[in-house]
Amino acid sequence: MARILIIDDERAIRNALREILEYENYQVDDAEDGPSGIELVGKESYDVILCDIKMPKMDGIEVLENIQKTTDAPVVMISGHGTIETAVEAIRKGAYDFIAKPLDLNRLLITLRNAMDKSRLVTETKALKRKVSKQYEMIGESPVIIKIKDMIERVAATDARVLITGESGTGKELVARWLHEKSNRADGPFVEVNCAAIPSELIESVLFGHEKGSFTSAIKQRKGDFEQATNGTIFLDEIGDMSLSAQAKVLRALQENKIMRVGGEKDIPVNVRVVAATNKNLLEEIENKNFREDLYHRLSVILIRVPSLNEREDDIPMLAHYFVEQICENNGRPPIQFTDEALEALKKIKWTGNIRELRNVVERLVILCDQQITAEDVLMYAQPARR
Numbered sequence: 001m002a003r004i005l006i007i008d009d010e011r012a013i014r015n016a017l018r019e020i021l022e023y024e025n026y027q028v029d030d031a032e033d034g035p036s037g038i039e040l041v042g043k044e045s046y047d048v049i050l051c052d053i054k055m056p057k058m059d060g061i062e063v064l065e066n067i068q069k070t071t072d073a074p075v076v077m078i079s080g081h082g083t084i085e086t087a088v089e090a091i092r093k094g095a096y097d098f099i100a101k102p103l104d105l106n107r108l109l110i111t112l113r114n115a116m117d118k119s120r121l122v123t124e125t126k127a128l129k130r131k132v133s134k135q136y137e138m139i140g141e142s143p144v145i146i147k148i149k150d151m152i153e154r155v156a157a158t159d160a161r162v163l164i165t166g167e168s169g170t171g172k173e174l175v176a177r178w179l180h181e182k183s184n185r186a187d188g189p190f191v192e193v194n195c196a197a198i199p200s201e202l203i204e205s206v207l208f209g210h211e212k213g214s215f216t217s218a219i220k221q222r223k224g225d226f227e228q229a230t231n232g233t234i235f236l237d238e239i240g241d242m243s244l245s246a247q248a249k250v251l252r253a254l255q256e257n258k259i260m261r262v263g264g265e266k267d268i269p270v271n272v273r274v275v276a277a278t279n280k281n282l283l284e285e286i287e288n289k290n291f292r293e294d295l296y297h298r299l300s301v302i303l304i305r306v307p308s309l310n311e312r313e314d315d316i317p318m319l320a321h322y323f324v325e326q327i328c329e330n331n332g333r334p335p336i337q338f339t340d341e342a343l344e345a346l347k348k349i350k351w352t353g354n355i356r357e358l359r360n361v362v363e364r365l366v367i368l369c370d371q372q373i374t375a376e377d378v379l380m381y382a383q384p385a386r387r
Contacts, residue, residue, distance in 0.1 A: 002048070003028075003029070003046045005028075005029050005031065005046045005048075007031045007036075007037035007050065008051075017030075033057045034059070037063060038063060038070075048112055049067060049073055049076070051064060051067075052077075060090075064077065068094050075096055078100075078103065080100070138174055139318055141318065152179055156178070156180075156182035160302050161275070161298065161299050163282075163302070163304070166305055169309075172279075173237065175277075176190075176277060179275055183273065188232025188233070189232035190233050193225050193235065193237065196237075200246070203243060204246050206225060207249070208249060208260065210263055210264075211262065211263040214261070214262045224261065227268060235276075235277070236250070236277070237276075239278050251298060254299075255298070258270065313347045317338070320338060323363070324366060336372060337373070341374065345382075346378055361382050
């Protein structure tokens with residue numbers, strides 16, 4: 001049952017609203033002034049708050065500002081002295097809506113219903129963000145991982161470009177996402193570009209966009225990923241596989257903070273943070289004339305090397321438990337446990353596919369084992385192709 005709080009200094013108004021709302025199957029609390037209402041908001045959880053503007057002790061706008069410090073519940077302002085200026089100020093301060101007295105019953109009920117829909121969406125969005133954040137947790141307490149976490153904390157708040165290196169499957173994308181989530185751009189977009197998966201003839205269009213008619217299949221204008229990442233972060237994964245012509249345009253974008261769409265004639269300013277990653281040795285690629293040295297120096301303001309799983313084997317038990325919990329939860333299964341011997345067996349494996357391979361192995365073990373995972377299970381199922 002939805003809970004509603006009424007804050008109004010007029011007892012008759014409070015009683016009338018309570019009677020109407022309880023008849024509509026809402027659970028109702030009320031407060032006779034602002035401080036009492038703020039106290040209730042601090043103790044209880046409400047779906048919607050109705051608040052009068054003209055009250056003794058504390059006016060409704062001040063109450064609204066205080067309420068917003070402790071709850072995301074939508075606040076509907078009500079007043080018998082309503083003016084357009086008052087309504088505009090209330091909305092500008094964050095009120096969901098403004099209703100003038102005498103209250104129109106149908107308008108009130110519709111507003112409450114819409115406000116609760118918004119409240120549910122806010123709650124669902126927060127839950128989804130928590131789920132997404134959990135999906136990208138950085139698991140491990142080994143010295144190398146602690147060092148990376150410390151580096152992220154130091155670097156994230158800046159706009160410094162970061163180059164992340166490491167073998168495939170080590171978690172380079174995870175580091176990039178952490179840099180974004182802990183930055184001042186966290187509310188902006190995180191746009192990932194897999195440079196290795198895009199044909200060389202298309203990558204310029206993907207990164208910088210194109211104008212209608214600029215090539216045969218360009219039937220309409222398209223914004224590139226640099227534009228779409230405005231005020232956020234663009235993650236150039238596997239940048240070592242980018243063509244030299246695309247590298248030249250990326251270099252210009254980094255130097256001038258401007259891009260030009262394919263077939264375009266004017267520069268477009270962009271405000272993005274660039275994080276790049278590669279599993280190649282870019283210094284060797286520079287010697288082989290496959291990568292621009294000037295672009296390398298532009299990208300590598302901060303260098304973060306992500307270690308292979310074999311370099312952080314002490315983290316394997318923690319990672320295995322994390323993956324088991326995640327996989328069981330996603331599949332609606334009760335948690336399954338590793339024996340100590342099974343965890344030791346996992347630590348002895350040479351992980352050529354790194355964390356990605358470990359997760360696949362754990363998922364296989366969860367599917368094929370019953371109450372617990374033993375060392376024998378690990379030996380049988382971990383790497384069956386190599387048996």
